[in-house]
Amino acid sequence: MTRAWFLPLLLVVGGSAVATVLFLDGSPGAAAPLLLVFVVLAGVNSPLIFPRSIGALEAQRRSAADGRPIVYWRPGCPYCMRLRIRLGRDARQAYWVNIWRDPAGAAAVRAVNDGDETVPTVVVAGQSHTNPDPRWARGHLFPSA
Incomplete structure (x- = not known):
């Protein structure tokens, strides 16, 4: 189960870090949509979207x-x-x-x-x-x- 969440978690953490840097540099207008893109990518790659895979x-x-x-x-x-x-x-x-x-x-x-x-x-x-x-x-x- 943990392995299935690794990529989505990485996308959210990475997107949050990039958005924070942009926000602190004075670009909140660019930070918000970028964070949204990362969150959507995380959702698309999460187990929430696809039913549980089997062999x-x-x-x-x-x-x-x-x-x-x-x-x-x-x-x-x-x-x-x-x-x-x-x-x-x-x-x-x-x-x-x-x-x-x-x-x-x-x-x-x-x-x-x-x-x-x-x-x-x-x-x-x-x-x-x-x-x-x-x-x-x-x-x-x-x-x-």
Whole structure:
């Protein structure tokens, strides 16, 4: 858990330090937006945005049992963020695998994307969909939503 918060904490502390220096140098107009940018970046990279990641093998086992989709993603990916936001609360129904933390997840993504680690890669009923349109994903992953 601590490791998941390291980057967001680093962004907030670093942004606060830079904003403080700007503020003390007499540039409060530049300090405020810069701090806001760092806080937003911290939020985007925090565990608050993405559901808790599990390992690829566990996600595949669970998905085979209950049919829920698997979403392979990585922190900082704007397309992953777009998909996550558009899925809303329904995103928690999918199994999320962070390919930067799980070598098996990265290998699974490379296997279906000609050796590239293109994310988000969504697997539904054994079919992979690379960077699907969020409207398609919302309609196909969770038709009852």
